[in-house]
Amino acid sequence: MALRRQRHQDTAAQQADVTGSNPLLLEFRARLEPTHADVEALTARYAFAIPTDRALAAIQRYSASGVVEIGAGTGYWASLVRALGVPIDAYDPAPPMSADNKWFHSSAAWFEVQPADETVVAQHGDRTLLLVWPTRDQTWPADALEQFLAAGGRTVIHVGEGPGGRTGDARYHALLGGYVHCVACTYGAHDLACVCGTQARWQQVDRVSLPHWPGHHDDLFVYSRRDVPGEPLGPRGR
Ligand SMILES: C[S@@+](CC[C@H](N)C(=O)[O-])C[C@H]1O[C@@H](n2cnc3c(N)ncnc32)[C@H](O)[C@@H]1O
Structure with a gap:
């Protein structure tokens, strides 16, 4: 068993990012059977989702004018995006080590995460908007999408789960086009949120697949703005 683990670690080290700058990926690969405590500790130290070279390359490819990240936590993803030479500003209302952040109150920051909530996207309509594990069932991720649209934003990258998962709320996923129809009304599931009024x-x-912790189903998804006929032009005339 010890030999098997050692071999796994050797292979993991060989597969590591060439820059060697992604310790969370190495930690993930070094654990054959991560415990709940492992996942909690590594999430608090790094981030909820595990970046890979392919995921970071996708962010670079879709971010010709740079990135604005909100709800950035420790700034782990932002630090790796910046390492690729992509301009990025990262925000969180409670950057580490803020006592107000239930996940990262004792975590060291990986990047200079500036204190701001979702309204900051209004200043960055020229960027790609990045959200990594936006909080489940809170309204701010959907508010961010609407404010980013109003600011003329064209590209959103969501790293997380799909509708009904652990990230975002029903309106957020409806705005991202994740529902063919309103599940609550179609099936009479009145414990679910109605999204009939959300276009x-x-x-x-x-879409780029990510490595997952057991029971997680997160990937990286890229979205383009759907223009609506008759919609007023954004601040940048588009
Ligand atoms: C589930 S954590 C994800 C953090 C980080 N993106 C990651 O994946 O590790 C959600 C983050 O959203 C932040 N947050 C809470 N309210 C917010 C708001 N109104 N606008 C932006 N971020 C918010 C929290 O402080 C927290 O750091």
Whole structure:
């Protein structure tokens, strides 16, 4: 068993990012059977999702004018995006080590995460908007999408789960085009949120698989703005 683990670790080290700058990926690969405590500790130290070279390359590819990340936590993803030479500003209302952040109150920051909530996207309509594990069932991720649209934003990258998962709420996923129909009304599932009044404003254009902790189903999704006929032009005339 010890030999098997050693071999796994050797292979993992060989597969590591060439820059060697992604310790969370190495930690993930070194654990054959991670415990709940492992996942909690590594999430608090790094991030909820595990970046890979392919995922980071996708962020670079879709971010010609740079990135604005909100809800950035420790700034782990932002630090790796910046390491690729991509301009990025990262925000969180409670950057580490803030006592107000239930996940990262004792975590060291990987990047200079500036204190701001979702309204900051209004200043960055020229960027790609990055959200990594936006909080489940809170309204701010959907508010961010609407404010980013109003600011003329064209590209959103969501790293997380799909509708009904652990990230975002029903309106957020409806705006991202994640519902063909309203599940609550179609099936009479009145414990679910109704999204009949929410129009899909983004369409998925790319997806990159991520390594997952057991029971997680997160991937990286890229969305382009869906223009609506008659919509007023954004601040940048588009
Ligand atoms: C589930 S954590 C994800 C953190 C980080 N993106 C990651 O994946 O590790 C959600 C983050 O959203 C932040 N947050 C809470 N309210 C927010 C708001 N109104 N606008 C932006 N971020 C918010 C929290 O402080 C927290 O750091």
